[in-house]
Amino acid sequence: xxxxxxxxxxxxxxxxxxxxxxxxxxxxxxxxxxxxxxxxxxxxxxxxxxxxxxxxxxxxxxxxxxxxxxxxxxxxxxxxxxxxxxxxxxxxxxxxxxxxxxxxxxxxx
Amino acid sequence: xxxxxxxxxxxxxxxxxxxxxxxxxxxxxxxxxxxxxxxxxxxxxxxxxxxxxxxxxxxxxxxxxxxxxxxxxxxxxxxxxxxxxxxxxxxxxxxxxxxxxxxxxxxxxxxxxxxxxxxxx
Numbered sequence: 001x002x003x004x005x006x007x008x009x010x011x012x013x014x015x016x017x018x019x020x021x022x023x024x025x026x027x028x029x030x031x032x033x034x035x036x037x038x039x040x041x042x043x044x045x046x047x048x049x050x051x052x053x054x055x056x057x058x059x060x061x062x063x064x065x066x067x068x069x070x071x072x073x074x075x076x077x078x079x080x081x082x083x084x085x086x087x088x089x090x091x092x093x094x095x096x097x098x099x100x101x102x103x104x105x106x107x108x109x
Numbered sequence: 110x111x112x113x114x115x116x117x118x119x120x121x122x123x124x125x126x127x128x129x130x131x132x133x134x135x136x137x138x139x140x141x142x143x144x145x146x147x148x149x150x151x152x153x154x155x156x157x158x159x160x161x162x163x164x165x166x167x168x169x170x171x172x173x174x175x176x177x178x179x180x181x182x183x184x185x186x187x188x189x190x191x192x193x194x195x196x197x198x199x200x201x202x203x204x205x206x207x208x209x210x211x212x213x214x215x216x217x218x219x220x221x222x223x224x225x226x227x228x229x230x
Binding site for chain 2: 001032034036038043044045046049050053055087089090091095096097098099100101102103
């Protein structure tokens with residue numbers, strides 16, 4: 001099975017900071033990667049799919065990039081509502097298995 | 110408006126079988142673009158994908174849990190059901206159902222609110 005790792009696991013940042021989270025896949029996954037935001041007690045929310053496509057309604061300060069095995073989620077100017085945990089996710093086609101990364105918690109400095 | 114809602118017991122005993130139902134609205138389980146997964150999250154831990162079912166009834170499962178999982182759907186009732194056999198305290202988690210098909214088909218664009226299941230005697 002393809003494994004996803006995220007770095008860092010935790011980051012402390014201030015409002016207005018530029019934040020970058022990295023997701024690495026153990027094998028080539030083309031651009032089939034998604035990013036989610038999860039706040040405590042809530043279901044995850046899709047932010048980015050196909051590595052770089054912004055989901056409808058998601059603020060443009062969120063962006064995604066990358067391909068093959070290395071991907072990044074960038075928040076250009078961190079807002080108070082962005083403090084949350086972020087997960088990457090991919091679907092392996094053969095065999096068909098969805099995988100989530102271990103998560104990156106973004107906390108207030 | 111697309112919604113998914115999980116229902117089932119909040120407490121199960123070790124060795125029992127858990128049955129969870131996801132009731133969807135705003136889309137059809139017979140739509141060839143659509144699929145539904147079950148995903149769980151133990152308290153304070155990461156998301157773990159469990160099982161997925163497509164509109165054509167194709168199913169696939171987590172490698173580590175496949176012997177304990179069964180996913181099925183009733184299109185007429187707009188429901189997707191997950192059973193997990195031989196429950197253990199480590200299976201205590203919030204269980205979510207989520208939809209694929211509204212975007213790339215490889216990600217989850219809508220999620221239910223989740224239901225917390227505790228395994229304890």
